[in-house]
Each structure stands twice: as C-alpha cells, then as structure tokens.
Amino acid sequence: MNTRKESAINGNAQKVNMVPEWISSYSKxxxxxxxxxxxxxxxxxxxxxxxxxxxxxxxxxxxxxxxxxxxxxxxxxxxxxxxxxxxxxxxxxxxxxxxxxxxxxxxxxxxxxxxxxxxxxxxxxxxxxxxxxxxxxxxxxxxxxxxxxxxxxxxxxxxxxxxxxxxxxxxxxxxxxxxxxxxxxxxxxxxxxxxxxxxxxxxxxxxxxxxxxxxxxxxxxxxxxxxxxxxxxxxxxxxxxxxxxxxxxxxxxxxxxxxxxxxxxxxxxxxxxxxxxxxxxxxxxxxxxxxxxxxxxxxxxxxxxxxxxxxxxxxxxxxxxxxxxxxxxxxxxxxxxxxxxxxxxxxxxxxxxxxxxxxxxxxxxxxxxxGLIQPKDFRVILNVRRTEFIWAVSALVAVVLLGTLKGIIVAIIVSLIALAQQIVDPALHVLGRKPGTNVFRPQSKEHPEDETFPGLLILRPEGRVFFLNAAQFGEKIRPFLANISPRVLILDFSGVPDLEYTALKMLIEAEKRLSSEGTSVWLAGLNTEVLNVINRSELGKKLGRERMYFNVELAVKKYQEITNG
Known part of the structure; x- marks a missing residue:
C-alpha cells in the first residue's frame, strides 16, 4: 500500500515537474x-x-x-x-x-x-x-x-x-x-x-x-x-x-x-x-x-x-x-x-x-x-578597460557594416585575438614596499616613496606561464636585469596559478645563466601546484628551501639579514 502511495506521489511529482516553472509560480x-x-x-x-x-x-x-x-x-x-x-x-x-x-x-x-x-x-x-x-x-x-x-x-x-x-x-x-x-x-x-x-x-x-x-x-x-x-x-x-x-x-x-x-x-x-x-x-x-x-x-x-x-x-x-x-x-x-x-x-x-x-x-x-543604444555603457567600459571598449565598438561596427551574424563572428574573433594577446603578453611588475608596512606593490609614479633594496630586484609575473608566453616573460625580465644587475632576483609567483613544462625548462636555463653571471634566483609565493612542479624538477633540488619562500616578505627579510650580517 505504501509503495503504491509513493509511486502515485512520484508520478504526480513528475507531472508537476513537466509544467514550466514560470507557470507554477505565476503571480496574478x-x-x-x-x-x-x-x-x-x-x-x-x-x-x-x-x-x-x-x-x-x-x-x-x-x-x-x-x-x-x-x-x-x-x-x-x-x-x-x-x-x-x-x-x-x-x-x-x-x-x-x-x-x-x-x-x-x-x-x-x-x-x-x-x-x-x-x-x-x-x-x-x-x-x-x-x-x-x-x-x-x-x-x-x-x-x-x-x-x-x-x-x-x-x-x-x-x-x-x-x-x-x-x-x-x-x-x-x-x-x-x-x-x-x-x-x-x-x-x-x-x-x-x-x-x-x-x-x-x-x-x-x-x-x-x-x-x-x-x-x-x-x-x-x-x-x-x-x-x-x-x-x-x-x-x-x-x-x-x-x-x-x-x-x-x-x-x-x-x-x-x-x-x-x-x-x-x-x-x-x-x-x-x-x-x-x-x-x-x-x-x-x-x-x-x-x-x-x-x-x-x-x-x-x-x-x-x-x-x-x-x-x-x-x-x-x-x-x-x-x-x-x-x-x-x-x-x-x-x-x-x-x-x-x-x-x-x-x-x-x-x-x-x-x-x-x-x-x-x-x-x-x-x-x-x-533604448538599445547606450553611450553611457560605452563610456563606462572605456574608463575601465580600453581593450574591451574596442570589443564593443568592433561589435557595433561589424553589425552595422556586415550584418548580425557576421558582426557577431567578427566581434568574437576580435575578443579572441585580444584575449590571446593578453595571454601571450602577460603583465610583469617590479615591486617595491610601502613604507612602514609589509605590503609589496608594483612601483608607479603615484608612489615614488616605495622602498627598494640595493642589489635586490623583485618581479611579480601575473597569469599562467606556459609555452605561448614563456619566451615573452624572459624578454620582459632581461631589461630589468641589465639596468640593475642585482645580486638577488626574487620572482614572486603569487600571481601564477600554473607553470607548464616548457616554461619550467626555460626557468631552469635562466637560473643557470644568471647564476653564472652572479645573480641568485629566489622564488616566493608558490602555490601548491607550482611548488610541486618545481620540486619534481632539478630546479627544486638546486634551489632547496634556502631559495624558496612562503611570501615576498620572508624572502626580503632573509635578504636583509644576509646583507646586513
């Protein structure tokens, strides 16, 4: 008897579920x-x-x-x-x-x-x-x-x-x-x-x-x-x-x-x-x-x-x-x-x-x-991100000149090209320390008072590092090294969610070259996945715990101890 009741209930539930949600919850x-x-x-x-x-x-x-x-x-x-x-x-x-x-x-x-x-x-x-x-x-x-x-x-x-x-x-x-x-x-x-x-x-x-x-x-x-x-x-x-x-x-x-x-x-x-x-x-x-x-x-x-x-x-x-x-x-x-x-x-x-x-x-x-044309939305996008403003304008122009379907296709292509450009050309920041704090942030004209340390260069790459952008990272780092000739280069990997094998190999080769030139490479802010990748390679064995740190603050503190000691 209970089984029949359950079957009936389940059957009714299925019938109810077949009714669109907006109908069952419709308000007069x-x-x-x-x-x-x-x-x-x-x-x-x-x-x-x-x-x-x-x-x-x-x-x-x-x-x-x-x-x-x-x-x-x-x-x-x-x-x-x-x-x-x-x-x-x-x-x-x-x-x-x-x-x-x-x-x-x-x-x-x-x-x-x-x-x-x-x-x-x-x-x-x-x-x-x-x-x-x-x-x-x-x-x-x-x-x-x-x-x-x-x-x-x-x-x-x-x-x-x-x-x-x-x-x-x-x-x-x-x-x-x-x-x-x-x-x-x-x-x-x-x-x-x-x-x-x-x-x-x-x-x-x-x-x-x-x-x-x-x-x-x-x-x-x-x-x-x-x-x-x-x-x-x-x-x-x-x-x-x-x-x-x-x-x-x-x-x-x-x-x-x-x-x-x-x-x-x-x-x-x-x-x-x-x-x-x-x-x-x-x-x-x-x-x-x-x-x-x-x-x-x-x-x-x-x-x-x-x-x-x-x-x-x-x-x-x-x-x-x-x-x-x-x-x-x-x-x-x-x-x-x-x-x-x-x-x-x-x-x-x-x-x-x-x-x-x-x-x-x-x-x-x-x-x-x-009402479909909202200049205010374009201004907001322009103020936030110029790249995405280009996407919006591209979609508008493409729809007007090519028609709806071709316009959307063009806009998608522009979006993908812009996204690929961001991936291939990732951000790389030189860090300084906000005076009186343990906050490290990208150096800028707005904060000329941020502290730097003689003989130390702190760089923070952002984004996934893999075969498409690894070489570009290297090209971006090279001018900073040439200008400063640091004793220690700290790479803050807190903004890097993943390190692909090609990029790892290039990092290993870069570490060997810099060591021969008198610059020691330290790593900081590694997440678990990136840390495991490095530890399973020869780079992890070479750096050891002495040159890998939980965050930039600890790495800088160690550098100051060595320099002042």
Missing part, C-alpha cells in the same frame, strides 16, 4: 503587465513577420504562422522571461536565399520550406544534445553592448523609410543610408507628420503617463485616425490586407535534406546566435539564468513543432524582444498573449489591424529601439 500581479506587453509586441511583430515572409519570397500569412507556433512552444520550454521568438530579417533573407537555390520543380515551395524549417530544428536539437551551447560564452558583455547598439542603429535606419513614405531597394547599411538621403526630396509630407506626431505622442505618454500602455494607445490612435479621417487619401500607407484562416498541416520531403542541410546549418547558427544575444541582452539580474543548451533545445523544438504548420525558421528577435521588455513583460505569458492575438488576427482581426499606418508602426519601433 504580472497579468496586467503581460497583457499589455503581449498586445504591444503583437502590434509590432505581426506586421514585421508578414513583411519578412515577403522578403523570403513567401505568402504574407507565413509570417503569421511563424509568430503563432514558435512563440507558444518557446514560452513552454525556453529560459528567457521576455524573449520574443518568431522570424528575423536575417533568418528571412537566409531562408529566401536557400529556397531560391533549391531546384525542385515537382515540389511546392511549402514542401521545401517545411523540410528546411524541420532541418533547422533538428540541427538545434542535436547541438543541444551535444552540449554545444558553450559557443555562446564567447560573447562577452562588451560585445553584447556593442551588438545591441549596432542592432539599434540598423533597426532605426530600416524604419526611417516608412517614416518618410519613401521606397527603394534595400541593401547594406551604407547603401540604405545613402538611399534615404537621395530619396528625401520624394518624401510624403503627410506620412512624416503622422510619424512625428506618433513619436511625440509616444514620448509624451512615456514621460507624463509612464504607467499607461503608450505604444498600444498610439497604435489604436493610428488605426482610428486612418478610419475616421481617411488618411489613406493623403498617400499614407497602411499595413495592408491580412488573409484569414488557420494553416493546413504540411509534410516534409526528406529527399531534399541533402540539398538543404548546409543552408539549414547556417540558419540554425544564425537562429542560435540571435536568440542567445537577444536573450542575454534583455535579461535582468533577478530572472532565471539563460542556459545556452536549454535555449538550443527550446528553439529546436520551436522550429520542429512549427515546421508542420508552414512556419519559417525562427529565433529570438531583438527588436520585438526590446519592445516586449520595455512594454513591461514579466513572464512568457506575454508571448502567449502575442500568440493569442496573432490567432485572433488570423481569424477575426485581420481587416482591422491591416488599417494601421506604416508610419505608426515605424514610430513605435524607432522609439523603443533607441
């Missing part, structure tokens, strides 16, 4: 925020997703399917509280390029799309199974700051034509910027007025009524104005017609896998990169940690599950996530609200939402994308 106080944020995000993401579908050469309703299904699936399995998952500009472009490259005359475009999206999902799931999420750890905080700023600039520039009522063939950031300048004389004054009014209305509501759902009010005002005042008579463009209805189930054709997998791999990498970057960029400290492998699983499931309904490959969208966060989203419930509104749009609200002026949508996106 969050509901009003999630309803508002989900509604606002829907107003942004629905038209954009339809536009992205056309970018990929697909019917506009495909964009709606790519909002509805991936968003629901990610909300159930993802880590982020606010990440809005659908398609993005880059994913749409990559999808369109892959679809156009496939020669399948006997197959419909939908069959190819379903197979492609399914493959993308399978690749993400495989990456999760192989625990490849560590790749995202190469994206540092400065890189994220630069990434967000670059994306902010790209988004704003992308929306300006809608604000001006102009059209041109889109290209690179520079191409678009030049084209905007060239087409300004052809701008629609009525569209500009609507856009500017909407921007000021948004800013005013945010400033004077911060608790009001400003974007939702602006969207409603835009739709109402279009209907009441017939603004379309003045050349103001609308979002346009949205077809009604739910999608049919589509089946893949795995015979296409051989042709599609290289493109699917690139799309999967783009999906993962954008998802992690957006998820981390908008995460708050009190929210759950973004686990990369779990994100791979969630986005993989989102792509696999939505593929059968004709959705495009999906991933975390930066601009819509920014709107979701700033609009006050507290949990994935906001994404479920967005998905619910998408469903209503597909069935009931398509004609109404289609009345929205493009300038209104552009105003909402621009106002909330400006």
């Amino acid at each position: 106080a969050y509901l009003k925020y999630d309803l508002t944020a989900g509604s606002i995000t829907a107003a942004v993401v629905i038209p954009k997703a339809m536009a992205y579908a056309t970018v990929a050469g697909l019917p506009v309703q495909i964009g709606l399917y790519t909002v509805l299904f991936p968003m629901i699936i990610y909300a159930l399995f993802g880590c982020s509280r606010v990440l809005s998952v659908s398609t993005t500009t880059t994913l749409a472009i990559l999808t369109g390029a892959e679809l156009s490259n496939i020669n399948a005359a006997n197959l419909s475009v939908m069959t190819v799309l379903v197979t492609l999206t399914l493959l993308v999902g399978f690749i993400l799931l495989l990456a999760s199974l192989l625990r490849l999420g560590f790749i995202a750890n190469f994206i540092s905080e400065p890189v994220l700051i630069g990434f967000k700023a670059g994306i902010g600039l790209v988004i704003i520039l992308d929306q300006i034509p809608k604000l001006l009522g102009i059209h041109f063939i889109k290209g690179t950031f520079i191409h678009n910027l030049v084209s905007i300048v060239e087409f300004i004389p052809h701008s629609s004054l009525a569209t500009i007025i609507i856009g500017v009014v909407m921007i000021f209305l948004l800013i005013g509501l945010e400033h004077y009524l911060p608790k009001a759902p400003a974007p939702l009010i602006v969207v409603a005002a835009g739709i109402a104005g279009m209907g009441i005042f017939h603004l379309y008579n003045y050349g103001i463009e609308q979002v346009g017609f949205i077809p009604r209805g739910l999608p049919d189930i589509e089946l893949p054709n795995f015979a296409l896998a051989q042709q599609l997998w290289p493109g699917a791999l690139g799309i999967a990498l783009m999906s993962f990169t954008e998802t992690i970057a957006a998820g981390r960029a908008f995460a708050k400290g009190e929210e759950p940690i973004i686990y990369t492998n779990k994100e791979l699983l969630a986005t993989g499931l989102a792509n696999v599950g939505s593929s059968f309904f004709g959705a495009m490959p999906s991933g975390g969208g930066t601009s819509q996530t920014a709107v979701n966060r700033i609009a006050g989203a507290r949990s994935p419930m906001a994404s479920l609200v967005t998905a619910g509104i998408t469903l209503l749009t597909m069935i009931l609200l398509a004609p109404l939402l289609g009345l929205m002026p493009q300038a209104t949508l552009a105003a909402v996106v621009i106002v909330y994308s400006i």
Whole structure:
C-alpha cells in the first residue's frame, strides 16, 4: 500500500515537474503587465513577420504562422522571461536565399520550406544534445553592448523609410543610408507628420503617463485616425490586407535534406546566435539564468513543432524582444498573449489591424529601439578597460557594416585575438614596499616613496606561464636585469596559478645563466601546484628551501639579514 502511495506521489511529482516553472509560480500581479506587453509586441511583430515572409519570397500569412507556433512552444520550454521568438530579417533573407537555390520543380515551395524549417530544428536539437551551447560564452558583455547598439542603429535606419513614405531597394547599411538621403526630396509630407506626431505622442505618454500602455494607445490612435479621417487619401500607407484562416498541416520531403542541410546549418547558427544575444541582452539580474543548451533545445523544438504548420525558421528577435521588455513583460505569458492575438488576427482581426499606418508602426519601433543604444555603457567600459571598449565598438561596427551574424563572428574573433594577446603578453611588475608596512606593490609614479633594496630586484609575473608566453616573460625580465644587475632576483609567483613544462625548462636555463653571471634566483609565493612542479624538477633540488619562500616578505627579510650580517 505504501509503495503504491509513493509511486502515485512520484508520478504526480513528475507531472508537476513537466509544467514550466514560470507557470507554477505565476503571480496574478504580472497579468496586467503581460497583457499589455503581449498586445504591444503583437502590434509590432505581426506586421514585421508578414513583411519578412515577403522578403523570403513567401505568402504574407507565413509570417503569421511563424509568430503563432514558435512563440507558444518557446514560452513552454525556453529560459528567457521576455524573449520574443518568431522570424528575423536575417533568418528571412537566409531562408529566401536557400529556397531560391533549391531546384525542385515537382515540389511546392511549402514542401521545401517545411523540410528546411524541420532541418533547422533538428540541427538545434542535436547541438543541444551535444552540449554545444558553450559557443555562446564567447560573447562577452562588451560585445553584447556593442551588438545591441549596432542592432539599434540598423533597426532605426530600416524604419526611417516608412517614416518618410519613401521606397527603394534595400541593401547594406551604407547603401540604405545613402538611399534615404537621395530619396528625401520624394518624401510624403503627410506620412512624416503622422510619424512625428506618433513619436511625440509616444514620448509624451512615456514621460507624463509612464504607467499607461503608450505604444498600444498610439497604435489604436493610428488605426482610428486612418478610419475616421481617411488618411489613406493623403498617400499614407497602411499595413495592408491580412488573409484569414488557420494553416493546413504540411509534410516534409526528406529527399531534399541533402540539398538543404548546409543552408539549414547556417540558419540554425544564425537562429542560435540571435536568440542567445537577444536573450542575454534583455535579461535582468533577478530572472532565471539563460542556459545556452536549454535555449538550443527550446528553439529546436520551436522550429520542429512549427515546421508542420508552414512556419519559417525562427529565433529570438531583438527588436520585438526590446519592445516586449520595455512594454513591461514579466513572464512568457506575454508571448502567449502575442500568440493569442496573432490567432485572433488570423481569424477575426485581420481587416482591422491591416488599417494601421506604416508610419505608426515605424514610430513605435524607432522609439523603443533607441533604448538599445547606450553611450553611457560605452563610456563606462572605456574608463575601465580600453581593450574591451574596442570589443564593443568592433561589435557595433561589424553589425552595422556586415550584418548580425557576421558582426557577431567578427566581434568574437576580435575578443579572441585580444584575449590571446593578453595571454601571450602577460603583465610583469617590479615591486617595491610601502613604507612602514609589509605590503609589496608594483612601483608607479603615484608612489615614488616605495622602498627598494640595493642589489635586490623583485618581479611579480601575473597569469599562467606556459609555452605561448614563456619566451615573452624572459624578454620582459632581461631589461630589468641589465639596468640593475642585482645580486638577488626574487620572482614572486603569487600571481601564477600554473607553470607548464616548457616554461619550467626555460626557468631552469635562466637560473643557470644568471647564476653564472652572479645573480641568485629566489622564488616566493608558490602555490601548491607550482611548488610541486618545481620540486619534481632539478630546479627544486638546486634551489632547496634556502631559495624558496612562503611570501615576498620572508624572502626580503632573509635578504636583509644576509646583507646586513
């Protein structure tokens, strides 16, 4: 009987554990925020997703399917509280390029799309199974700051034509910027007025009524104005017609896998990169940690599950996530609200939402994308570490000039090069003693009063000493030896966590050479691992306890005893 009870309890526990944590702990106080944020995000993401579908050469309703299904699936399995998952500009472009490259005359475009999206999902799931999420750890905080700023600039520039009522063939950031300048004389004054009014209305509501759902009010005002005042008579463009209805189930054709997998791999990498970057960029400290492998699983499931309904490959969208966060989203419930509104749009609200002026949508996106650009963060990084400031600027410039994926790759490469430079060129400090204390610190212009000792040179290397930087250590030490010609060289190894064999061998050879030149080498501050490495070598036998000390203070004290004695 007890066994049955335990089994029942365990079974119930497993059922409970299958429920996402945010659902089981959901607070009713969050509901009003999630309803508002989900509604606002829907107003942004629905038209954009339809536009992205056309970018990929697909019917506009495909964009709606790519909002509805991936968003629901990610909300159930993802880590982020606010990440809005659908398609993005880059994913749409990559999808369109892959679809156009496939020669399948006997197959419909939908069959190819379903197979492609399914493959993308399978690749993400495989990456999760192989625990490849560590790749995202190469994206540092400065890189994220630069990434967000670059994306902010790209988004704003992308929306300006809608604000001006102009059209041109889109290209690179520079191409678009030049084209905007060239087409300004052809701008629609009525569209500009609507856009500017909407921007000021948004800013005013945010400033004077911060608790009001400003974007939702602006969207409603835009739709109402279009209907009441017939603004379309003045050349103001609308979002346009949205077809009604739910999608049919589509089946893949795995015979296409051989042709599609290289493109699917690139799309999967783009999906993962954008998802992690957006998820981390908008995460708050009190929210759950973004686990990369779990994100791979969630986005993989989102792509696999939505593929059968004709959705495009999906991933975390930066601009819509920014709107979701700033609009006050507290949990994935906001994404479920967005998905619910998408469903209503597909069935009931398509004609109404289609009345929205493009300038209104552009105003909402621009106002909330400006928040992605934080000059203050760049100043803080510059004040702390110039190297990481370069990382941030590199990410910004690369995203703007090369696009999101290439921009992140460039930023990661710059980060790795900078990290390699730090490893290969480690710090080496000449130490002096603070007067009246036992504190030894690097000599500097700020502390000219620090004590030094005739005939004694104290050097403190920092970082792991191994084959890549051992020779550089030697080159850095040589000038100090030439200038001082010390009787004793104390190497403070308190900042060295590890000593690799190549570096040990070079140290042994350096000790022999210096001994022949009249300089005795002493070691201090060795941790247990480094001490064991030295003791197992001929250097340990040669130095003995007489020339290895617990810390620099004891070594200097011994030196003074010998000198004064």
